[in-house]
Amino acid sequence: MVTNDDISAPWRDTGIPAEDRVADLVHRLTLEEKVAQLYGVWVGIDETEGEVAPHQHDMAAAPVDWDELIRSGLGQLTRPFGTAPVDPLVGAKGLAESQRQIMAAGRFGIPALVHEECLTGLAAWTATVFPSPLCWAASFDPDLVERMGALIGQGMRRLGVHQGLAPVLDVVRDLRWGRVEETMGEDPHLVGTIGSAYVRGLESSGIVATLKHFVGYSASRAGRNLAPVSAGPREIADVLLPPFEMALKAGARSVMNSYTDIDGVPSAVDAALLTTLLRDTYGFTGTVVADYFSVAFLQTLHGVAGTPGEAAARALEAGIDVELPTVSCYGEPLVEAVRSGAVDEGLVDRALRRVLLQKCELGLLDADWSPDSPAVLDGAVTLDSAESRAVAGDLARRSVVLLSNDGTLPLRPGLRLAVVGPRADTAQAMLGCYSFPMHVGVHHPDVPVGVDIPTLADALQSSPAAYDVVVAEGCPVLGGDDEGIQAAVRAAADADVCVAVLGDQAGLFGNGTSGEGCDAVDLRLPGRQEELLEALLATGTPVVLVLLVGRPYELSRQVERLAAVVCGFFPGEEGGPAVADVLSGRVAPSGRLPVSFPRAEGSQPGTYLAAPLGRRNDVSVVDPTPLFPFGHGLGYGSAAWTGVRADGGSTWDTDGTVELSVELRNDTDREVTEVVQVYLHDPVAEVVRPVQALVAARRVDLAAGSAATVRFSLHADLTSFTGRDGARIVEPGDIELRVGASSTDVREVLPFTLAGSRRTVGPDRRLHPDVVVEQSAG
Numbered sequence: 001m002v003t004n005d006d007i008s009a010p011w012r013d014t015g016i017p018a019e020d021r022v023a024d025l026v027h028r029l030t031l032e033e034k035v036a037q038l039y040g041v042w043v044g045i046d047e048t049e050g051e052v053a054p055h056q057h058d059m060a061a062a063p064v065d066w067d068e069l070i071r072s073g074l075g076q077l078t079r080p081f082g083t084a085p086v087d088p089l090v091g092a093k094g095l096a097e098s099q100r101q102i103m104a105a106g107r108f109g110i111p112a113l114v115h116e117e118c119l120t121g122l123a124a125w126t127a128t129v130f131p132s133p134l135c136w137a138a139s140f141d142p143d144l145v146e147r148m149g150a151l152i153g154q155g156m157r158r159l160g161v162h163q164g165l166a167p168v169l170d171v172v173r174d175l176r177w178g179r180v181e182e183t184m185g186e187d188p189h190l191v192g193t194i195g196s197a198y199v200r201g202l203e204s205s206g207i208v209a210t211l212k213h214f215v216g217y218s219a220s221r222a223g224r225n226l227a228p229v230s231a232g233p234r235e236i237a238d239v240l241l242p243p244f245e246m247a248l249k250a251g252a253r254s255v256m257n258s259y260t261d262i263d264g265v266p267s268a269v270d271a272a273l274l275t276t277l278l279r280d281t282y283g284f285t286g287t288v289v290a291d292y293f294s295v296a297f298l299q300t301l302h303g304v305a306g307t308p309g310e311a312a313a314r315a316l317e318a319g320i321d322v323e324l325p326t327v328s329c330y331g332e333p334l335v336e337a338v339r340s341g342a343v344d345e346g347l348v349d350r351a352l353r354r355v356l357l358q359k360c361e362l363g364l365l366d367a368d369w370s371p372d373s374p375a376v377l378d379g380a381v382t383l384d385s386a387e388s389r390a391v392a393g394d395l396a397r398r399s400v401v402l403l404s405n406d407g408t409l410p411l412r413p414g415l416r417l418a419v420v421g422p423r424a425d426t427a428q429a430m431l432g433c434y435s436f437p438m439h440v441g442v443h444h445p446d447v448p449v450g451v452d453i454p455t456l457a458d459a460l461q462s463s464p465a466a467y468d469v470v471v472a473e474g475c476p477v478l479g480g481d482d483e484g485i486q487a488a489v490r491a492a493a494d495a496d497v498c499v500a501v502l503g504d505q506a507g508l509f510g511n512g513t514s515g516e517g518c519d520a521v522d523l524r525l526p527g528r529q530e531e532l533l534e535a536l537l538a539t540g541t542p543v544v545l546v547l548l549v550g551r552p553y554e555l556s557r558q559v560e561r562l563a564a565v566v567c568g569f570f571p572g573e574e575g576g577p578a579v580a581d582v583l584s585g586r587v588a589p590s591g592r593l594p595v596s597f598p599r600a601e602g603s604q605p606g607t608y609l610a611a612p613l614g615r616r617n618d619v620s621v622v623d624p625t626p627l628f629p630f631g632h633g634l635g636y637g638s639a640a641w642t643g644v645r646a647d648g649g650s651t652w653d654t655d656g657t658v659e660l661s662v663e664l665r666n667d668t669d670r671e672v673t674e675v676v677q678v679y680l681h682d683p684v685a686e687v688v689r690p691v692q693a694l695v696a697a698r699r700v701d702l703a704a705g706s707a708a709t710v711r712f713s714l715h716a717d718l719t720s721f722t723g724r725d726g727a728r729i730v731e732p733g734d735i736e737l738r739v740g741a742s743s744t745d746v747r748e749v750l751p752f753t754l755a756g757s758r759r760t761v762g763p764d765r766r767l768h769p770d771v772v773v774e775q776s777a778g
Contacts, residue, residue: 149201410585
């Protein structure tokens with residue numbers, strides 16, 4: 001019911017500053033209208049068809065009275081495309097109609113902001129399923145990840161979506177955690193670099209990127225989902241927070257809280273985290289949105305609120321602006337708390353200004369905004385374009401990691417192959433738990449997958465190498481019988497090479513071996529898969545192990561007997577052809593590990609970012625040395641390292657830069673890839689430091705016969721750490737830069753002396769090195 005006066009009001013005037021427009025609108029709204037902008041609604045949420053959020057069965061309310069709900073307006077619409085399979089054009093038309101209803105019902109005609117999941121592509125039926133974030137990191141290719149992010153954002157914009165709930169910036173601290181597959185690994189510099197690239201891509205398309213989960217989620221005790229976090233302030237500052245700092249500088253406009261508590265304080269009520277640090281220190285001006293049901297969890301799970309109104313009060317005061325996925329505590333309970341004087345209306349106004357400012361930036365407050373998205377206007381939409389499939393394939397191929405090889409790979413043309421294992425001939429093997437087919441589609445088995453996803457068996461059977469392929473499952477991911485294993489053994493015995501395709505079933509809350517709520521007790525291959533692998537090795541046929549997994553597994557009992565080990569993580573819809581191309585040699589493997597593979601299952605929790613006493617030593621019988629270290633990856637050829645040097649001497653000013661150069665040459669007859677990695681080693685510091693930590697990396701693809709010089713410019717800020725007084729400092733003294741091909745394959749150690757005064761640095765410090773690659777013909 002928008003009037004002419006509303007159309008001419010200052011808040012509609014695009015010629016004045018957004019802050020002034022918002023201030024004018026805030027002044028006009030009633031309390032109920034204000035609060036309505038601070039929550040979403042999840043139409044279609046159902047407690048009976050499988051859960052896609054924790055405790056969904058507890059939180060699924062009776063169907064909402066839509067007309068009554070939107071009478072005062074609505075802040076967000078939750079997952080109109082990602083709740084059930086819907087034809088994208090039909091969904092876009094339905095969304096436009098919902099927006100018209102919302103605008104007509106409220107006094108001011110303010111549309112809802114629409115959000116969707118988009119971790120491995122837009123979580124919608126028929127949309128491209130890109131590789132999982134572990135693959136992004138394994139590629140060490142931020143430019144390609146940025147391009148992927150832009151394509152995801154473009155598809156979202158065509159449908160009328162405004163916000164994407166990605167990327168996940170949690171740094172892996174325990175491989176048993178089910179959500180390892182959603183992360184970009186165990187190093188904060190790598191996570192921040194790749195995550196920032198995704199943010200730049202998504203935001204370049206006009207989509208609001210949402211950083212999650214702020215902060216500490218991945219450090220839960222024993223790798224258990226939502227379990228308490230025992231991280232100290234230094235681990236939080238130096239390991240868990242830097243990726244968020246980097247991605248905020250990349251332009252992310254929203255942040256989502258972590259479910260967990262740190263030392264007894266849930267993130268959703270931690271004003272020191274959500275306001276003092278995020279806004280006052282980092283300067284963040286966007287919106288903080290609640291992870292699904294996390295405001296209600298303050299009462300039902302954490303026990304820090306006695307009523308929904310108390311939960312709303314505590315979350316709002318801490319700095320959560322929007323309750324997702326659907327209205328609960330921020331509805332009537334918050335209105336009553338304000339009217340009773342328990343909550344200052346100024347806190348509502350504070351959150352409201354942030355919400356409306358974002359809507360203003362998105363054009364939702366403009367008088368000429370139309371609910372008809374480009375898809376509706378064009379009458380057509382394609383969410384799995386040839387360009388998107390090509391980028392998905394490129395990223396998958398560049399992320400495949402060759403862990404070991406006795407020369408069996410690449411497979412010669414014409415070989416008889418036994419392609420066996422539970423992941424050999426199923427499209428689900430390529431997909432993580434936040435892909436639409438695994439997140440939603442599995443609850444609708446009568447609906448087609450919606451995109452073409454070749455299996456690895458399909459891809460090998462259609463390979464130009466003309467393999468003679470026999471396929472056998474052997475056993476499921478979980479369960480199985482002796483007969484199935486024996487059938488796989490017979491196939492392997494009759495083959496020239498056995499390709500054993502093992503790994504995870506992605507799922508949610510116990511309906512898989514990897515994914516949200518699918519934490520692992522140990523790191524042995526799930527089910528009977530290790531038994532199957534041993535039976536295949538006993539045939540005497542060379543066995544190439546292909547892992548399609550959401551986390552690393554412990555392979556120390558078999559690795560010496562395997563002909564080769566290849567890891568693809570969850571490589572997306574083009575993953576089958578990508579892995580087949582690597583096995584056949586059409587493409588050389590070029591991925592590098594973003595997570596270490598454990599040598600012994602009892603070594604968890606632990607990552608390569610270990611202090612001296614966190615490594616192998618004489619005071620413990622537990623050896624945490626990895627089987628395959630962070631940064632490791634082989635190829636079918638290697639570059640010659642012809643020189644590593646520091647340009648300008650060994651003195652490094654504490655407020656200056658050093659220049660490194662690495663010279664590479666490809667003397668082989670095919671393209672090779674090197675990922676040049678630079679690690680900092682600080683032998684003496686005022687606090688215990690990791691033995692080494694990544695500070696720079698660059699992927700270099702070298703054509704046959706070519707050469708390249710990689711030039712790194714590293715500012716001393718990259719050596720900073722949190723000192724004893726809690727401040728981040730650059731400390732004078734001796735340090736080393738270890739330059740190599742992995743965290744253990746160090747080719748040169750360059751000593752430096754940081755000279756000058758002890759510096760305190762903050763969020764404005766340099767977070768990235770400058771890197772230039774100069775290619776030549778050789």
